[in-house]
Amino acid sequence: MKFVDEFRDPELIKKTAEEIKSLVGDDHYRIMEVCGGHTHAIYRFGLEQLLPEGIELIHGPGCPVCILPMDRVDEGLAIAAAPEGDVILTVYGDMMRVPGYEGSPLEMKAKGLDIRMVYSPLDALKIAQSNLNKSVVFFAIGFETTAPATALTVMKAKEMGVENFSVFVNHVTVIPPMRAVLDDPEMAIDGFVGPGHVATVIGAGGYEEIARDYKKPVIVSGFEPLDILQSLLLLIKQLKAGEARVENQYERVVPWEANPVAEKVLSTVFELRKEFEWRGLGSIAASAVRLTEEYSDFDAEVKYADLLERHRIEREERFSEGAACQSRKRHDDAPCGQVLKGLMKPHQCALFGKECTPERPVGALMVSSEGSCAAYFNYAKRS
Numbered sequence: 001m002k003f004v005d006e007f008r009d010p011e012l013i014k015k016t017a018e019e020i021k022s023l024v025g026d027d028h029y030r031i032m033e034v035c036g037g038h039t040h041a042i043y044r045f046g047l048e049q050l051l052p053e054g055i056e057l058i059h060g061p062g063c064p065v066c067i068l069p070m071d072r073v074d075e076g077l078a079i080a081a082a083p084e085g086d087v088i089l090t091v092y093g094d095m096m097r098v099p100g101y102e103g104s105p106l107e108m109k110a111k112g113l114d115i116r117m118v119y120s121p122l123d124a125l126k127i128a129q130s131n132l133n134k135s136v137v138f139f140a141i142g143f144e145t146t147a148p149a150t151a152l153t154v155m156k157a158k159e160m161g162v163e164n165f166s167v168f169v170n171h172v173t174v175i176p177p178m179r180a181v182l183d184d185p186e187m188a189i190d191g192f193v194g195p196g197h198v199a200t201v202i203g204a205g206g207y208e209e210i211a212r213d214y215k216k217p218v219i220v221s222g223f224e225p226l227d228i229l230q231s232l233l234l235l236i237k238q239l240k241a242g243e244a245r246v247e248n249q250y251e252r253v254v255p256w257e258a259n260p261v262a263e264k265v266l267s268t269v270f271e272l273r274k275e276f277e278w279r280g281l282g283s284i285a286a287s288a289v290r291l292t293e294e295y296s297d298f299d300a301e302v303k304y305a306d307l308l309e310r311h312r313i314e315r316e317e318r319f320s321e322g323a324a325c326q327s328r329k330r331h332d333d334a335p336c337g338q339v340l341k342g343l344m345k346p347h348q349c350a351l352f353g354k355e356c357t358p359e360r361p362v363g364a365l366m367v368s369s370e371g372s373c374a375a376y377f378n379y380a381k382r383s
């Protein structure tokens with residue numbers, strides 16, 4: 001099959017769902033779809049209703065906006081509010097409404113900060129080139145899928161000597177959080193529907209360490225309804241047979257090997273951070289990148305190190321009492337982490353659809369179209 005329509009064929013979808021049902025029988029499997037794109041597709045196409053009760057889908061930490069700690073949003077906004085008043089902060093569209101403790105980029109833009117939405121880091125670089133009296137910062141976010149574009153832009157900025165451009169890097173990597181999920185005894189995952197987009201960079205083979213080290217199958221999957229059902233069928237077949245391999249259902253797009261060009265660019269510009277904080281999962285070793293020494297002139301965390309340090313100290317003072325403390329507690333108490341870990345379904349959150357809606361999100365899972373709370377709100381049964 002080659003065309004999208006074929007992957008939405010109702011008869012094939014029904015047939016595959018029935019095959020899954022008869023194979024599952026009375027067994028119970030906890031399967032994590034890591035990528036928010038899969039979560040979105042599952043609810044958009046109503047796939048959960050076609051699956052037997054024995055398949056429990058756990059929505060994983062594969063939405064980069066959702067796992068970004070609120071402190072990082074605040075830090076990006078602190079840079080935008082630099083006292084010199086010369087910063088233009090550029091962000092992807094799905095970052096605009098992501099709440100930090102002190103507001104979202106959209107709210108801060110309404111308060112007068114120069115925050116602009118861009119479609120790519122190259123757009124941010126162009127803004128820097130046409131605003132030489134300003135400091136243009138790109139708020140970089142995403143998994144291996146978007147990191148190469150950031151890396152190439154930084155290389156280009158260096159090559160062209162664009163000194164007023166820098167990047168606030170929040171790029172993360174997919175394997176460490178999968179390991180963190182499997183290391184958590186509360187999670188008890190039987191297998192993964194693996195992110196297809198990330199695999200275009202790391203290759204389907206990039207997930208082999210999960211199958212090898214944890215004896216859990218991973219099926220790299222496409223995003224159409226039949227892709228996801230075929231992937232679940234392949235997973236159940238492996239689980240029934242007691243196997244744990246990586247299979248590539250998304251062969252029409254994803255190669256087995258990593259993309260050598262992307263890997264080279266990534267390793268030239270980025271190095272692993274020792275630790276990075278993930279919303280809901282805590283600190284995970286070697287799970288994110290930063291710019292290497294060679295590119296540190298373009299690192300907003302280096303350029304604004306003093307400002308960020310002052311911001312962190314003032315933040316702790318501000319949040320130690322009063323309304324700011326209450327506001328932070330309200331966000332910290334929200335069970336987004338429980339939902340991110342699959343320990344709670346979105347509609348089981350007391351704030352879901354009441355205090356927390358896509359228009360007025362409390363947590364990032366309600367903001368991004370890939371967030372599980374937004375997917376539930378838009379498409380799923382809410383009871």
Ligand code: SF4
Nearest residue numbers: 334336349356363373
């Ligand atoms: S409904 Fe809102 S507060 Fe509740 S888990 Fe989802 S994003 Fe977090």
